[in-house]
Amino acid sequence: MNSLAPPRVAGSATRSLLRQVALPVGILVVVTVVDLATGTSTVYYPFLLLAPTLAAATAPPVAILVIGGVSLPLRYWLAANDGYLGPEYSDLFEVSTWMYAMATALAMYLSAARIRHERALVAVSEVAVAAQRAILLPPSDNLGGLRLAVRYFAVAEEAELGGDLYIALDTPFGVRLIIGDVLGKGLGAVRTAAITIGAFREAAYDEPELSTVARRIDVSVTRNAPADRFVTALLVEVRPDRVAFAHRGHEEPVTIRADGSVHVLEPPDPGLPLGLGDLEPEPPPVWVVPFHEGDLLLLMTDGFADARDATGGHYPLVARIRALFGEGRLEDADPVAAVERLGDDLMRHVGLLGLTDDALVLALARATDPPEPHHAP
Incomplete structure (x- = not known):
């Protein structure tokens, strides 16, 4: 029976991580599908920046770093598919690359601050609950x-x-x-x-x-x-x-x-x-x-x-x-x-x-x- 405990813990951790990254991964998938489906007449790849930004609300910093690392090359690929990767767009893409990097870094910082706050809140809640149970x-x-x-x-x-x-x-x-x-x-x-x-x-x-x-x-x-x-x-x-x-x-x-x-x-x-x-x-x-x-x-x-x-x-x-x-x-x-x-x-x-x-x-x-x-x- 004890040999079954580690897989349950690992499975629970995996499900928790999937819930945390569901929103940013969903943004990457939806933006990519819509951009490819609409052809070159419209562009949707700028919305990929939402993935690492909104990930700060749910995902841990490491996951945000991975999402940011995936969204940036995906953006270049979609831009090339839409015909917006020529030399005339090099300055624009250089600026937007820095925007991706800064947005990812800021999201990682906010995620770390959120996790610290949640852990402190859990500790205070446990103390309060223990004190109240001692009374009631x-x-x-x-x-x-x-x-x-x-x-x-x-x-x-x-x-x-x-x-x-x-x-x-x-x-x-x-x-x-x-x-x-x-x-x-x-x-x-x-x-x-x-x-x-x-x-x-x-x-x-x-x-x-x-x-x-x-x-x-x-x-x-x-x-x-x-x-x-x-x-x-x-x-x-x-x-x-x-x-x-x-x-x-x-x-x-x-x-x-x-x-x-x-x-x-x-x-x-x-x-x-x-x-x-x-x-x-x-x-x-x-x-x-x-x-x-x-x-x-x-x-x-x-x-x-x-x-x-x-x-x-x-x-x-x-x-x-x-x-x-x-x-x-x-x-x-x-x-x-x-x-x-x-x-x-x-x-x-x-x-x-x-x-x-x-x-x-x-x-x-x-x-x-x-x-x-x-x-x-």
């Missing part, structure tokens, strides 16, 4: 009597990764979790997300009040994150038959009851995002709603609200949740099935346009005790 760890399937599932859609353009974040912890005060979104993109957003999660880890185990946990995170983000960053967040604490929320400028959660009814949980007193606590002397209180066995809780970031279809229409989140899960379509409050179904529906909405912002959905439900094993008498 997959949750435990069963945490403190809860079933959790997450689906995340990343929009990474030139390492401009988003700052979506979440973490769930089983603390002495019950299961606590945070979902949030950092203003902006890039490594600064990933760093701010790491600061937020680190502060939540510290405070969630120590503070009995969820509002105090939010306050400690707010202080940490204000002190340690870049000045132009803040975090919209929703803190959640699951209690027996209830769930408590601390709202900090985030998207409203949605609950799907066991009877199929869908409820948007709007905070009675919305709070400011984390990092802006100095503007709010008295943070809003925690609010509590019922949460029973068979209920499903959905938490989203604003990537869902920002999603557009081909006509520019927003993703109708609540209407789609009712269509997907309402009226008995919940199927035993399975968080995994819920995030998969909602995520697939979101991607169908945006279609080929794709998402313009990172999107994250987290679902949780109370875990039911497994049935007692049946023993034959």
Whole structure:
């Protein structure tokens, strides 16, 4: 089996090189065929200069040198075929030869600069992706009597990764979790997300009040994150038959009851995002709603609200949740099935346009005790 690996690598490299030189080689072939087919009445060989010039966008420098070396004698041959290689054209051809040489050299320089930029971009992207993956760890399937599932859609353009974040912890005060979104993109957003999660880890185990946990995170983000960053967040604490929320400028959660009814949980007193606590002397209180066995809780970031279809229409989140899960379509409050179904529906909405912002959905439900094993008498 190992003996087959080198041919696969070589074949892949060959296909990659063919893709890189397809455009300039195509120009050489098309110009030559058209020039020969139209006879001596028209000339097309000057367009051969496009081959080494446009090759800078795709081909490596060595390939550009070869293309330039082929295009120049091909140009002389086509000129001779069209009757434009006499002594009266010698000065013109001397100038155009220098133009070919300079165009090829410039294309080689631009190609080398492009390759250096692409390699640097790949390195930065790998660092950013690794940092974000360290933040967005997959949750435990069963945490403190809860079933959790997450689906995340990343929009990474030139390492401009988003700052979506979440973490769930089983603390002495019950299961606590945070979902949030950092203003902006890039490594600064990933760093701010790491600061937020680190502060939540510290405070969630120590503070009995969820509002105090939010306050400690707010202080940490204000002190340690870049000045132009803040975090919209929703803190959640699951209690027996209830769930408590601390709202900090985030998207409203949605609950799907066991009877199929869908409820948007709007905070009675919305709070400011984390990092802006100095503007709010008295943070809003925690609010509590019922949460029973068979209920499903959905938490989203604003990537869902920002999603557009081909006509520019927003993703109708609540209407789609009712269509997907309402009226008995919940199927035993399975968080995994819920995030998969909602995520697939979101991607169908945006279609080929794709998402313009990172999107994250987290679902949780109370875990039911497994049935007692049946023993034959």
